[in-house]
Amino acid sequence: MLKIDNLHVEIEGGEILKGLGLEVGKGEIHAIMGPNGSGKSTLSNVLMGHPRYDVTDGTIEFMGEDVMELEADERARLGMFLAFQYPSEVPGVSVANFLRTAVNSVREKELAPMEMYRLIQEKMKIMQMDPKFAERYLNEGFSGGEKKRNEILQMLMLEPKLAIMDETDSGLDIDALQVVSKGVNELRGPEFSAVIITHYQRILRYIEPDHVHVMLDGRIVTSGGKDLALQLEDKGYDWVRQEFGSAAQS
Amino acid sequence: MQQKEAPEVLKSRGITEETVKALSSYKDEPGWLAEKRLQAWRAFEALPMPTLRDEAWRYTDISDVRIEDFLPYAPSPDAESEGDLPDAVQRLIKEGEENSALLVQHNSETAYSRVDDEVSRKGVVFTDLHTALREHEDVVREKLFGLVPEDYDKFAALCAAGFAGGSFLYVPRGVDVEVPIQSYRWLDVVGSIMPRTLVVVEEGASVTYIDEYASATAEDPAFSNGAVELYVGEGANLRYVSLQNWERNVLHFNTIRSQAGKDSTINSLVVALGSQLSRTNVEAGLTAPGSDSEMLGLYFADQNQVLDHHTLQDHISPNAHSDLLYKGALRDESVAVFSGLIRVEPGAQKTDAYQTNRNLILGTDDAFAVSLPNLEIMADDVKCSHGSTTGQVDDVELFYLMSRGIPRAEAEKLVVFGFFGEVTSRIPLRGLKEKLDRAIEGKIGLGFEERVA
Numbered sequence: 001m002l003k004i005d006n007l008h009v010e011i012e013g014g015e016i017l018k019g020l021g022l023e024v025g026k027g028e029i030h031a032i033m034g035p036n037g038s039g040k041s042t043l044s045n046v047l048m049g050h051p052r053y054d055v056t057d058g059t060i061e062f063m064g065e066d067v068m069e070l071e072a073d074e075r076a077r078l079g080m081f082l083a084f085q086y087p088s089e090v091p092g093v094s095v096a097n098f099l100r101t102a103v104n105s106v107r108e109k110e111l112a113p114m115e116m117y118r119l120i121q122e123k124m125k126i127m128q129m130d131p132k133f134a135e136r137y138l139n140e141g142f143s144g145g146e147k148k149r150n151e152i153l154q155m156l157m158l159e160p161k162l163a164i165m166d167e168t169d170s171g172l173d174i175d176a177l178q179v180v181s182k183g184v185n186e187l188r189g190p191e192f193s194a195v196i197i198t199h200y201q202r203i204l205r206y207i208e209p210d211h212v213h214v215m216l217d218g219r220i221v222t223s224g225g226k227d228l229a230l231q232l233e234d235k236g237y238d239w240v241r242q243e244f245g246s247a248a249q250s
Numbered sequence: 251m252q253q254k255e256a257p258e259v260l261k262s263r264g265i266t267e268e269t270v271k272a273l274s275s276y277k278d279e280p281g282w283l284a285e286k287r288l289q290a291w292r293a294f295e296a297l298p299m300p301t302l303r304d305e306a307w308r309y310t311d312i313s314d315v316r317i318e319d320f321l322p323y324a325p326s327p328d329a330e331s332e333g334d335l336p337d338a339v340q341r342l343i344k345e346g347e348e349n350s351a352l353l354v355q356h357n358s359e360t361a362y363s364r365v366d367d368e369v370s371r372k373g374v375v376f377t378d379l380h381t382a383l384r385e386h387e388d389v390v391r392e393k394l395f396g397l398v399p400e401d402y403d404k405f406a407a408l409c410a411a412g413f414a415g416g417s418f419l420y421v422p423r424g425v426d427v428e429v430p431i432q433s434y435r436w437l438d439v440v441g442s443i444m445p446r447t448l449v450v451v452e453e454g455a456s457v458t459y460i461d462e463y464a465s466a467t468a469e470d471p472a473f474s475n476g477a478v479e480l481y482v483g484e485g486a487n488l489r490y491v492s493l494q495n496w497e498r499n500v501l502h503f504n505t506i507r508s509q510a511g512k513d514s515t516i517n518s519l520v521v522a523l524g525s526q527l528s529r530t531n532v533e534a535g536l537t538a539p540g541s542d543s544e545m546l547g548l549y550f551a552d553q554n555q556v557l558d559h560h561t562l563q564d565h566i567s568p569n570a571h572s573d574l575l576y577k578g579a580l581r582d583e584s585v586a587v588f589s590g591l592i593r594v595e596p597g598a599q600k601t602d603a604y605q606t607n608r609n610l611i612l613g614t615d616d617a618f619a620v621s622l623p624n625l626e627i628m629a630d631d632v633k634c635s636h637g638s639t640t641g642q643v644d645d646v647e648l649f650y651l652m653s654r655g656i657p658r659a660e661a662e663k664l665v666v667f668g669f670f671g672e673v674t675s676r677i678p679l680r681g682l683k684e685k686l687d688r689a690i691e692g693k694i695g696l697g698f699e700e701r702v703a
Contacts, residue, residue, distance in 0.1 A: 048649075048653050049649075049653075050646075050649055051645050051646075051649055052645070052646070071652060071658065072649055072652040072653040073652040073653070073654075073655050073656055073657050073658065073661070075653075076652070076653055076654055076655035076656075077655045081653075082653055084650065084653075087650060088644070088646055088647045088649075088650040088651075089647075090647055090650070090651065090664070090665065090668055091668055091669070091671070091672065092667065092668025092669055092670070092671030092672055092675075093664050093665070093667070093668035093671070097664075098651070098654070098664070101656055101660060101664060102651075102654035102655055102656055105654070105655040105656045105657065105660065106654075106655035137668070137671075138668075154654060158654065158655065
């Protein structure tokens with residue numbers, strides 16, 4: 001599904017990702033954990049084609065296709081999705097209008113307005129969102145929790161093949177975290193893969209990963225099963241630094 | 251509506267004292283008006299042409315404007331019905347807001363006007379200015395030139411001296427006109443058009459008036475020079491829309507001033523989309539306690555257009571409120587100028603006044619937006635604020651939209667519509683909103699960033 005090889009990324013001349021490799025199979029949920037500054041958010045943004053990062057080396061393949069030269073909208077139409085850590089506020093554009101435009105952009109045939117309306121209502125219900133929410137301007141004045149729910153709502157509407165979740169759990173209380181996790185689990189199945197990027201293992205209690213990777217200084221330094229997340233929780237990131245810090249420097 | 255052949259002097263280029271006199275006699279005007287025109291002509295001659303050295307014209311170069319090149323007057327055929335109007339005008343009417351009264355000024359003359367029975371039965375008068383001079387001379391004499399006098403500036407002086415056509419709207423006390431009233435100024439000759447709009451809304455009355463400017467495509471420069479005077483009585487409501495969508499050969503000058511009665515509300519919307527160069531002065535006089543003025547502006551400049559708005563929120567009386575929001579987009583090598591002043595006179599305590607100007611630059615480094623918000627406060631118990639921003643479309647915002655599968659051009663469109671939405675969402679006129687959306691969409695075209703296909 002997703003294959004990243006030897007990925008090197010710079011922003012404003014500083015190298016953030018230093019030869020990262022990762023493979024995600026169809027139907028798999030991967031968690032990437034790491035301390036602040038390890039390059040987690042850079043990885044998610046680069047996967048989606050963020051204009052401010054420079055890829056200096058390496059490849060990203062999605063469903064066998066090299067996506068490196070594709071713009072963000074083309075990646076999305078292939079089935080990639082990024083749940084942003086800090087979604088942009090777009091004044092004057094309502095959530096409903098945005099969802100309509102997005103859904104019709106990824107679909108081959110436009111959805112009839114009534115069907116679209118029903119779909120939005122149905123997905124908002126899953127996310128426990130007030131129907132009035134659809135008329136608000138995109139992310140404008142949203143609380144942190146509302147923004148994250150709105151990200152997952154978009155994911156449910158677009159039904160991607162691969163979702164990258166950039167610290168979707170950060171700043172959420174337990175109720176919001178459960179709702180967000182429910183949204184992700186809604187899509188879980190043999191055709192849906194996800195990369196959950198997080199600092200804490202808390203979200204992994206609700207969305208159980210098949211694989212866990214630890215990221216440090218722009219690389220994945222160790223991988224394992226879901227036990228690795230628990231181990232990390234016990235021992236903390238200092239343990240990772242002691243254990244793998246030298247490997248990351250080499 | 252012409253009765254006789256226009257005198258020769260009106261058919262030659264440029265405006266002189268002879269032209270002004272000829273207009274008066276051709277129109278069979280009362281002596282006071284003929285005298286007023288001459289007085290205005292003298293004011294026009296005495297005032298120097300503004301240059302970049304004048305503070306109010308610092309960013310708007312009008313050195314190419316040669317008034318002597320324009321025909322002062324162009325007749326137009328009368329239309330018996332809407333079906334006789336030029337096709338383009340019929341299309342504008344069809345695409346516009348539903349109306350209860352309509353007036354079409356074709357070049358220098360009124361070609362057609364209609365007032366629905368239901369509205370005229372209530373005593374509403376909507377007619378061209380010369381008919382109003384015959385039938386309602388007292389009101390016209392009292393109000394005309396009261397708000398935009400001949401010594402306001404060089405262009406106002408010229409408009410007072412050489413105006414032709416124009417419209418007069420009178421809404422009697424307590425009358426609520428539910429369906430908007432509309433006028434179109436249509437230009438299809440290379441010449442000039444100098445309409446005056448006079449609106450008198452009496453105590454407790456309520457009306458919406460849409461004033462639209464459009465023209466046929468032409469190469470040679472044409473000249474539009476208007477004056478709009480809005481009188482709104484105690485407790486009355488006026489929504490006034492000025493929609494300027496001239497073709498690119500037109501140079502547009504207009505001054506819109508209002509006077510607000512006690513506890514009255516005036517909502518204005520000034521739209522500038524067309525013309526080569528457009529200069530509009532919009533001045534709201536908060537002349538009585540409790541008056542309220544909402545001032546909205548929307549402009550979209552492209553190619554080498556220059557769109558200039560000078561606004562004034564003139565707080566003369568206490569307890570008045572004004573709220574200004576002007577938003578503009580710029581692409582290509584265009585220039586937009588906004589200069590706004592909130593002035594609070596010494597007696598105007600408890601004033602509540604806001605002013606915001608925002609410019610959005612679309613994928614170019616060659617456009618130039620000037621934003622000059624100003625406060626002049628001479629009272630001590632007031633709430634005033636002003637703000638101004640100018641910025642490019644945020645590439646992170648575009649990335650966010652595109653990451654949902656929305657192609658770049660579509661994402662850009664969403665951002666621009668969103669930007670203008672703050673203004674258009676405040677206008678309760680569906681037909682007008684759709685018209686503006688179409689115009690904005692046309693301006694965005696195939697996307698605003700130059701890209702290699």
